[in-house]
Amino acid sequence: MKGKIKYIFILLLGFHFLSCEGDLNPQLYGTITNEDAFKTPQDLEAATTALYYELRQKGWGPYLFTDGSSFVMDVAVTDEWTTKWAWTNFLNGTWTTQEAMAIRFYDWTAPNITRCTYTIARIEECALSDEVKNEYISQIKALRAFFMFDLYRFYGPMPMIIEAERAINPDPDYRPERPSAESVEEFIRTELRTAADMLPVEWSQYGRITKGAALHYLLKYHMFKKEWQEALNIANEIIGLNYYRLEENYADIFSAQNEGNRELIFVIRAEALADYGNHTYANILPGDFASPHGNVVDGWNGHRMPWDFYDTFDENDKRRELAVVEYRTKSGSITNLRETGDIGALPLKYGIDPEASGIWAGNDKVMDRYAEVLLFKAEALNELNGPNEQSINLINDIRKRAFGAGVSIPSEIILKEEFDTEINGNAAGFFTMNNYDENNGAAWTYAIDNTSVLSGENSLHINVIRSNNEFWALQVRADNQPVKKDRTYSVRFNVKSSQNMNLDFRSEGPLSHTEIIPLTAGEVKNVSFDTTSAGEDGNCVIFFALGNTGNNYDIWIDDIVFEAKEQVTGGVGDFLIKLSDFPDKESLRDWILKERGWEFWYEGKRRPDLIRMNKYIEVGQQVGNNFGEKNLLFPLPSHVLIENPRIKQNPGY
Incomplete structure (x- = not known):
């Protein structure tokens, strides 16, 4: 991302909770002491920035593209993604309690719940004004809810430190049982709603959590729970902010120059520097791939879009153009991956940054964007009312861009x-x-x-x-x-x-x-x-x-x-869908699943979509071996059970 990102590491709260998260003792790293912290607005800024840092962790963290990230967990054993690497267990869904890619997200993310709780407590007790304190508390509450929701959907309900006293004065003998799903869900809902009500629609500093970002996570939660009316209400609330809009060109959403794009709701910022960048393309590119910009980029020849999924796209769908079948090598020759027998196309949704070097690019990692609000609304309306004109129009708004439609003649x-x-x-x-x-x-x-x-x-x-x-x-x-x-x-x-x-x-x-x-x-x-x-x-x-x-x-x-x-001008082919195409709720639901696949491929949306629409096990059995009901959750790390014997492993592991 253009403009150097200056992460502040003055206050990095690096403690863990023994029974749930590892080492007990709080450790403060940096140039200020525990006694000096939380005295000035700059202290609060430093503490909050340290928590944002946990999203990326030098580019190898839980929300980017590395092994064990939420991205990899959300595309594994689905129809949209595979890899050439020897990830046999992970590609088949036969992951175990020792599988790093199944448990690393937990180990990365669970301690952050405590860090957030500790930081909120320290900010609340400091002598600064409520206006100053709430600016940071609102962001941290949202971050804590983000972490909690993603842990919950991957691993089920787990005990986390959300009480200020336990975070500030940890008890080594505290070994709770797993909480009820209802209590975790209530916390997530309340925390996101509270944060959204406190947050502004826009910050002067790009990349912070906004009202829209907190609302979108709340929307994802209600969709996860199939609470259709609540989801519809939140989708309408986001739309009613009158802030977001679809980007005109699909590819521009993901480019290294995408800062400030009004389709983006929440991103993890990146810069083409070691530890500050995004290494998405390094996971994808063959070693002989020549950058179209002439810069030197490295590739580990892994991630692919399977041909079966690639072939579901309409040939005129511009979203497919970002999945590369043919590329120029460093020697100047042309390689066609289908002709050479490769397992799929290169999912280069994040185009090559002209300023990238080695493995690091400046493309922001897109977490959430406005197109999903529109498709979530279309889905919720269908689940509530069956096929309806409003859902069709929302889907067609997405398809118009996908097929290069120009200005429309209004209704x-x-x-x-x-x-x-x-x-x-x-x-x-x-x-x-x-x-x-x-x-x-x-x-x-x-x-x-x-x-x-x-x-x-x-x-x-x-x-x-x-x-x-x-x-x-x-x-x-x-x-x-x-x-x-x-x-x-x-x-x-x-x-x-x-x-x-x-x-x-x-x-x-x-x-x-x-x-x-x-x-x-x-x-x-x-x-x-x-x-x-x-x-x-x-x-x-x-x-x-x-x-x-x-x-x-x-x-x-x-x-x-x-x-x-409304009459669409431009675009190729008969690409708009019609209400008469869908005789029942099930047929439109199936189309929405396909549309979401075409729109959100390589964005880490596929697993939750398949689970929500009761297709994950069916698809997993088609692309993996021994895939079944247990794969709806990932296993807990073995050390969690050793540290706290009262915690029971997820079924099937």
Whole structure:
């Protein structure tokens, strides 16, 4: 990242808790003593920066790309990632209590809970103003909740030091049992909510935890718990901050020049220097890979995107372009990985930093971004309501960028009728009542009903005395509605009938469409559907046909909207999805899982997605051996059980 990052190591709280985390005794490293600490705002800044440092730990820490990081744990034994290295146990899910890549995250991260608790306690007792103290306490509370949530989802509920007295005066004989899941979940929820309420939307110093970052972790928690309404509320809260937006170019999100990008919610900052950088590409590149910028970069020839996953992308999807199949070698030749029999493409989502040297690049590690808020909202809406237009629109917002779509022609309401005026002759607003077959016995009466039968105060009330045997016998009709060639339209209205029947919606002229709507007696139906596209410019007629529906019944219609849908310009292929593509909740859920895979590959999202959608074991059994229920959690390190015999190992280990 451009602009040198100056990590402050004056106050690095390096103590561990014996029964849960290792060595008991607090150790303070740096140039100030325990007695001198927490006296000035600079002390609080130093203590807080030391906790941010725990995210990266010289580039080899728990939240970057190293072995044992949360990233590797969240992509292992999934369909989106593999490695050429001899990680047999980890690639099969046959990890054990001695497997460094399964337990290292715990050993790195569990002590940080105590460090956060200790630091909060010391700040709270210091003599500075509440305004100054809360600036740092809010960030540390959020960090502590981040650590707690990730430990919980990987290892289940574990005892952590969250009481100030235990952190400041540790007891070597304290050996608690595992807490209940409910108590850990309550702590995570409360801590994140409290932090979010204290934090600003933006800091002057880039890379700090903001209100949006705390809310996004709370959103991830509710999605993890499948608490759909709560998740929807938080997603709307983040959107309502009116701060975040999608970056126009997908590749730019991850470039070394991405600082300040409004799609980014939380990142771990990096600079192309040893111990300060990000070594993502070093895990990926073959040793003979030549940087397109001419700088010297090292590669360990490991991480890959399996061909089966690569081939799920549409060939016009620009997100796939960051997965490299063909590269130029240092000798100048071209290597095609598929042709050479490699196991997959190079997942170079984080493009090569022009200033990178050796293994270190300046690309910030993207932890959370706004695109996930939109897709989480689409998923929550589907789980609550089944397939719906809002979920489809949110997914299409993501797909427009993926397929290079340009500026869109906005949606436009062509007709909206709420029946707020009285009937004039045979006209009710835009609509007229047509008795086409009156001479053959069709008969009806109509009036404006103001008794709030439907959602609005007024509705059109029709009493069908006698229908006839043709669909056009009785019509509620609006003429001369303008349509444009190749544009699709949406229709929405509310309707209620006193008997079971089929209502016909029809449009004729340049826009030809028929929709048959089944109605159940006495039930209000909120109807919404899309039409086919118009064949040419011109005026069409739209109408409701009541013929051949029986005699002596009532029907009410209200809130009719005929709307030109947003029209995307640019982009290649038929890439927008349609509500009519998804007959049920399960089909849209499956699509969202695919869309999240295409959008978030190589970002450490796949394992929680598969678990949430009940696919992790199924996928794990396809790509690994002996994969099963136990793999929903990782094993606890053996030393944790030795230090505290009251803690029980996770099932299956």
